[in-house]
Amino acid sequence: MKASQIKFILVSIFYLPIGTQCWAQDQKTTSNEPKTLKVGSTAPHIDAEFCFRKNEVNSLKIEQYNRDTIYVVEFWATWCPPCIAAMPLMEDIQNEFADRGVQLISLSNESREKLDEFLAKEVPGISGKTYLDIAEVYAIACDPDQSVYKEYMAASGNFSIPKIFIIGKDGRVEWIGEHGGLRSTLEEILTGRWDRAGFARKYEVKQDVSLAIRRMSEFRQKHAEDPDVVIAEIDKELAKIGPVDEPLIQILRGFRIQTLVNCGRFDEADRSIREGFTNASGNLEAVGILASILPQLPEIEKIDRKSIVELAVSELENASPTETLSHAMQELNISMESQLKLQEARLYVWAGLVRRAEEAAELARRLAVGTSTESIAEAYFQEVQKIRDNREAGR
Structure with missing residues (x-):
């Protein structure tokens, strides 16, 4: 991927409980x-x-x-x-x-x-x-x-x-x-009841975080051979933004976790994942974004994937959606419960718990019947069954 293009490792969050978006692919835009x-x-x-x-x-x-x-x-x-x-x-x-x-x-x-x-x-x-x-x-x-x-x-x-x-x-x-x-x-x-100025003030925080994500996506590509520099730059961005109630900040933290794993700093990555869930606790969008990062990481033994996934699943099940998110899911005829189970299935696959993944995917499929994501849930259930068959056959 060229440095001037944006194509996030998180290809789609449509399947997550955090909502209804896809990351734009290969857009020819630059952070400057x-x-x-x-x-x-x-x-x-x-x-x-x-x-x-x-x-x-x-x-x-x-x-x-x-x-x-x-x-x-x-x-x-x-x-x-x-x-x-x-x-x-x-x-x-x-x-x-x-x-x-x-x-x-x-x-x-x-x-x-x-x-x-x-x-x-x-x-x-x-x-x-x-x-x-x-x-x-x-x-x-x-x-x-x-x-x-x-x-x-x-x-x-x-x-x-x-x-x-x-x-x-x-x-x-x-x-x-x-x-x-x-x-x-x-x-x-x-x-005549719309407060444009009020909305603009709220939206500015999201916009600042989005621009930081864009900058760091490019920076990671340009400095892929120097992960310590990348981590330091991400830390600067996080410090500059400060504590904000904006779920997208988890993408920056996800970039940091991915870089830590890629350069072999596994203990630090493990701590960062757990701290991330603690900080995001209760916010379904924030928890969902962080959870979506895990299946993108390598299936390495130096990270306790099973206990991390148990933590992630617990946080997903106990977090609450915002009114805006619930309304969006209803408008688009998407089952929140089905999306949660699909996300859990992906996490279980990453942790190597394929039987539990199959159970979650089967439930997601049943919960999605009659919704706009019925075919997606069915396709992922079939995918998990193939993963199960391949692993049982030793492939």
Whole structure:
């Protein structure tokens, strides 16, 4: 991976209880790009090469935002399960708010060929309806040169999708977030109850952490041969940010743990993992992020994987989701209990406890029946069975 690209080891957190996002893959952005887009900033123009709308394919250019329209700009991808799961929700929101001057635009940085292939597929659970039919309701566009991505995602320090930006009637960014908060925020904006300045103050902490993650992702690549330098730089970033109630800080701590393991400092890595769970205790998003790091680590004997996983599972089961997270899971028809069991199954596989992994995956599969993640839970159950068979056969 090039230093100028972002591709986190944590490929997806869609399967975790912490929510509904994927890490963006191979984005050609660099950490020295200034933080130019904040809540309250003037929204950048949109220039997308192709836009699928009402059985037509045209370019999409917005150089001047309509003062009578509130724009919802979503960044997504066809490889991102939560993005796909949210498409019917986006369709519902567009239908609900269309008469109130709201326009949804969904942007992928993939090629037109990729989108053509994807949009022709049927929406699961809705016989005869394709994703192209959803494009009848709101604009689905592609941005293969990543120009719009750079102006919005990179400039605001964001690296996970789906990500949504609301642009108000004054042409400024009102809100940045995910699907769970979209409907309620639109309602507040439309009824004059939205506190943009208050949200901007809260969001600034998340943005600072996100930018630090981006910087450290690149720094680790550039200094991969000098782990001590990497660890020292991560420590500086953590000290600079200070104690914050922001779950994404666990990604920085995860970078540190991964580096400690890679350079053989196993005792320190073990302590850092345990301290991380202690610090995150009770916060499901923070615990979930830290737990997601463990299966990315090597299955080494110098770390007591079994006791660490028992700690992780205990913390996952005892932590509480935020109201925002619970609402998001409900909106997207995702079973919280199923996601927890999927995460536990992955942890058990990492610890070598394959039978327990199989039990957790089986329960996750049953809990996911009728939800938007049913096929994902089924696929992982099949994967665990293959792992079991291979290990029993000594492969």
